[in-house]
Amino acid sequence: MPKLIKDGQLVQDDAWQVIDDEQDIQDYSIISLPRWQENKEALLTHAQAGKLGVWIDSHENVDLIGDDSSSFTLIAVNFPVFTDGRGYSTARLLRERYTYQGEIRAIGDVLVDQLHNLQRVGFDSYLMREDQELEDVLRFFKPFSNPYQADVRETKPLFRRRDKAVS
Template identity: 45%
Template sequence: MPEQQRTLIADRRVQDDDWVLLEEGAERPAEARVIVPVAEWLDAPGENAAPLLASDTELTPELAGQLLEAPLIAIDFPKFTDGRGYSMARLLRERYGYTGQIRAVGDVLIDQLFYMSRCGFNAFLLREDQIVEDALNALDTFSLSYQPGTDTEEPLFRRRMREARREQAVA
């Protein structure tokens, strides 16, 4: 049975979700775009199917190479305390060069969105009890980040050093 419709934030705005998140072994609806467990996706990839990575998925170079063809990649957070999805998203972006949508699904809370976005997530399927306006605001929790991320390659101290050198050169 398909999961209940939840709010999707993609690219920092609320969007209609034209993908159906299916549980393992669920029957695929005809003509629907579906997100299925990665093993099912590997058996039948295509533009109307996308993989769901469980938090314990081993992201091997071989699997990552196959995932590059996916229209989107969903990563499951079975509990908000399970942070393995952060690492998978960062590896997909930085090591393997995935440029499509990486969607956080499962126990996704608004206080995690800023950090998820720094690791490479650009879509979030919110838990039912989360407030959309608060979620959108949470994406801008901090104006600067000290450490590098998928959104900023340089740490803050290097950016500041570069700016200081420019100011000295102008003076």
């Protein structure tokens, strides 16, 4: 059973599936970025209907999907290893540079200790690595009640709200 967390909950019945480039595309398939780029025109309606997702690998720059992002309701960002931090910039730029409104899903080497930063840069669902224990997982989302920086969720840095910030 895949371990998916979405909107702060464990989800059992999620239809989205990452598929290989050789597999046939079905409803709720998540395809690779090169496959999207090569078949954009044929796949556009499918994507716009909210039934096709795309995944971006860590070495693929966010500008490669760019404004196409608005055609999707789900974009997955892959972490080949959890120490590869490019995906954090990818998600943040999807939100801030391309004002992408749909779901951003972290896939690959996703560990509970990353959840806090991932949600801060704009992720909202997390396909956790197989071995992760998810009992009491929600506590990992907010180890810090009031971080210093602005992020996708809190658009003002602490220095602009220090007086008002409730700790």
